[in-house]
Amino acid sequence: MSAASPPIIVFDLDGTLVDTAPDLISALNHVLDREGLRPVPLSAARNMIGAGARKLLERGLEVEGRVVSIGELDRLTRDFIDFYAEHIADGSRPFDGLEAALDRLASKGHRLAVCTNKLEWLSKLLLDRLDLTPRFAAICGQDTFGIA
Numbered sequence: 727m728s729a730a731s732p733p734i735i736v737f738d739l740d741g742t743l744v745d746t747a748p749d750l751i752s753a754l755n756h757v758l759d760r761e762g763l764r765p766v767p768l769s770a771a772r773n774m775i776g777a778g779a780r781k782l783l784e785r786g787l788e789v790e791g792r793v794v795s796i797g798e799l800d801r802l803t804r805d806f807i808d809f810y811a812e813h814i815a816d817g818s819r820p821f822d823g824l825e826a827a828l829d830r831l832a833s834k835g836h837r838l839a840v841c842t843n844k845l846e847w848l849s850k851l852l853l854d855r856l857d858l859t860p861r862f863a864a865i866c867g868q869d870t871f872g873i874a
Contacts, residue, residue, distance in 0.1 A: 736840070740775065743820060756809045763787070778868065780803045
């Protein structure tokens with residue numbers, strides 16, 4: 727009988743491993759500002775995060791009562807992602823105690839992975855900038871498996 731594989735623990739990224747709200751909201755407000763709309767305060771916008779960049783933009787636009795076409799939303803999403811990629815770790819930080827917790831799990835033989843609705847390349851970029859990438863055996867995003 728062969729030995730069992732080490733257990734794998736899979737984590738979400740945004741709001742679980744890393745507080746990414748500051749940079750996500752900064753990107754949202756950058757796009758809103760370019761469209762001549764008011765920024766959304768961080769405290770209010772935290773509740774808008776979830777379901778990806780496009781949904782965050784839709785929620786931000788709704789605050790201003792702005793309705794946009796699908797084509798315009800596509801353009802705004804590209805603008806959001808471009809800005810976010812450039813500023814992905816300006817304010818994003820691992821939650822307190824995260825690295826110690828990951829160390830404890832790894833020392834017990836667990837393999838660690840990330841599965842998130844963030845695009846894979848953005849997930850890897852963020853984890854690279856925070857020096858967390860080497861801790862994970864796999865990093866998967868919404869586009870990893872071609873079904874996004």
